[in-house]
Amino acid sequence: xxxxxxxxxxxxxxxxxxxxxxxxxxxxxxxxxxxxxxxxxxxxxxxxxxxxxxxxxxxxxxxxxxxxxxxxxxxxxxxxxxxxxxxxxxxxxxxxxxxxxxxxxxxxxxxxxxxxxxxxxxxxxxxxxxxxxxxxxxxxxxxxxx
Amino acid sequence: xxxxxxxxxxxxxxxxxxxxxxxxxxxxxxxxxxxxxxxxxxxxxxxxxxxxxxxxxxxxxxxxxxxxxxxxxxxxxxxxxxxxxxxxxxxxxxxxxxxxxxxxxxxxxxxxxxxxxxxxxxxxxxxxxxxxxxxxxxxxxxxxxx
DNA sequence: GGGTAATAGTTGATTTTGTAACTAACAAGC
DNA sequence: GCTTGTTAGTTACAAAATCAACTATTACCC
Numbered sequence: 001x002x003x004x005x006x007x008x009x010x011x012x013x014x015x016x017x018x019x020x021x022x023x024x025x026x027x028x029x030x031x032x033x034x035x036x037x038x039x040x041x042x043x044x045x046x047x048x049x050x051x052x053x054x055x056x057x058x059x060x061x062x063x064x065x066x067x068x069x070x071x072x073x074x075x076x077x078x079x080x081x082x083x084x085x086x087x088x089x090x091x092x093x094x095x096x097x098x099x100x101x102x103x104x105x106x107x108x109x110x111x112x113x114x115x116x117x118x119x120x121x122x123x124x125x126x127x128x129x130x131x132x133x134x135x136x137x138x139x140x141x142x143x144x145x146x
Numbered sequence: 147x148x149x150x151x152x153x154x155x156x157x158x159x160x161x162x163x164x165x166x167x168x169x170x171x172x173x174x175x176x177x178x179x180x181x182x183x184x185x186x187x188x189x190x191x192x193x194x195x196x197x198x199x200x201x202x203x204x205x206x207x208x209x210x211x212x213x214x215x216x217x218x219x220x221x222x223x224x225x226x227x228x229x230x231x232x233x234x235x236x237x238x239x240x241x242x243x244x245x246x247x248x249x250x251x252x253x254x255x256x257x258x259x260x261x262x263x264x265x266x267x268x269x270x271x272x273x274x275x276x277x278x279x280x281x282x283x284x285x286x287x288x289x290x291x292x
Numbered sequence: 293g294g295g296t297a298a299t300a301g302t303t304g305a306t307t308t309t310g311t312a313a314c315t316a317a318c319a320a321g322c
Numbered sequence: 323g324c325t326t327g328t329t330a331g332t333t334a335c336a337a338a339a340t341c342a343a344c345t346a347t348t349a350c351c352c
Contacts, residue, residue, distance in 0.1 A: 004196075004197065004198055004199035005196055005197045005198075005199075005258075007193075007196070007197055007258050007261070007262070009193055009194070009197060010285065010290060011265075011281050012261055012265055013170055013265050013268045013269065013281070013284075014167070014170050014171040014174050014261075014264070014265075014268075015190070016281060016284045016285065016288065017163065017166050017167035017170055017171070017284060018167045018171065019211065019284075019288035019290065020163050020167075020284040020285075020287040020288040021160070021163035021164045021166070021167040022211070022288075023211075023287060023288045023289050024159055024160050024163055024287050024288075025160040025163070025164065028160050039308080044161070047153070047155055048155070050150075050151055050153070051150065051151045051153055051155060052150060052151075053150035053151075056330080056331095057330075057331065058329085058330060058331085065165065065168075065169075067309090067310080067311095068330075068331065068332090069309085069310075069311085069331090069332080069333090070308095070309075070310090071331090072330095072331060072332060072333090073308090073309090073332090075331095076332090092317075092318070092329095092330085093316080093317060093318085093330095094316070094317045094318070094329065094330040094331070095317095095329090095330050095331080096330085096331085112151075112153050115153070115158055115160075116153070118160070119157075119158055119159050119160075122159045122160075122287065123159065125283075125286050125287065126283060126286075130279070130283065133276070133279070134280070134283050135157050135159070135162060137271070137272060137276065137280050138159075138162045138163060138165075138166040139156065139162065139166075140271050140272075141166040141169060141170050141268065141271065142162065142165035142166040142168075142169045142170075143169050144156060144165065185337095185338080202300080202301095203300075203301065204299085204300060204301080213339090213340080213341095214300075214301065214302090215301090215302080215303085215339085215340075215341085216338095216339075216340090217301090218300095218301060218302060218303090219302090219338090219339095221301095222302090238299090238300085238347075238348065239300095239346080239347060239348085240299065240300040240301070240346065240347045240348065241299085241300050241301080241347095242300085242301085
């Protein structure tokens with residue numbers, strides 16, 4: 001298994017980003033899965049509603065770049081568990097407004113606290129300046145600014 | 147959809163890392179998928195063998211943190227397409243040594259060139275120093291150093 | 293050496309995702 | 323107002339990921 005070719009996979013950004021993303025999501029994933037039986041899309045939808053209040057499925061999908069079928073299923077699951085309510089828009093009856101129930105709010109607040117402390121723990125690997133630069137670079141790679 | 151809560155999802159590292167990873171893998175994924183019909187695990191296995199030469203499934207799994215069932219199926223697909231050969235270790239007949247065929251080598255060299263230019267394009271978002279720092283930080287988050 | 297545990301890798305059942313086709317509602321042009 | 327095209331969201335089916343159980347082989351150890 002000695003080196004045979006000098007391409008460095010460990011520095012290839014798509015690979016490296018995936019490894020870092022996977023590793024750094026693991027412990028958080030464990031929590032929303034164990035504590036609420038949620039999937040990745042579920043907590044993302046929950047957080048969007050917790051942060052921005054009432055939104056439609058479409059708005060969440062655009063903001064988080066999640067496909068509409070994934071959103072549809074996450075909304076279904078969250079609705080089944082009484083974490084959100086769906087109310088049709090009366091002026092455009094195709095879309096519906098999603099809003100957290102008190103139970104949804106509680107789950108959101110709980111997970112938000114976990115997320116905050118978890119994020120700090122990750123950021124503690126770096127100086128404050130480095131962490132800020134890292135976030136900036138990631139936002140740029142994610143196409144979230146420019 | 148006005149702000150209701152000041153938690154910033156766009157700065158939450160697990161989310162941000164995932165968005166960046168997904169976005170920055172898209173175009174590369176398109177290429178190995180369209181050109182060779184490969185899945186994510188397939189090109190990873192291919193690259194490991196291209197870079198390090200002969201390896202066992204277990205070694206690849208450890209190095210890339212991929213579950214053995216995923217590796218097993220990727221090896222099966224690559225073997226079906228005659229991109230690699232499998233030879234049993236005669237001193238420990240449980241494991242087998244994987245090695246690229248000439249066709250596998252050719253695919254690897256082709257994709258490696260794509261990967262290199264693709265990586266440069268991504269890194270061009272930053273100064274040389276920033277890019278080096280980014281890779282270092284990602285390796286640290288991925289648990290690939292310390 | 294015989295029994296028990298560990299290891300490399302595979303297979304099968306279940307869950308989740310991805311893709312395309314669908315329904316229902318609205319919009320635009322004429 | 324009727325046809326054609328869009329849009330929001332759902333559903334059906336195929337592809338892929340996950341998890342547990344399995345086979346075959348080697349290691350341990352009494």
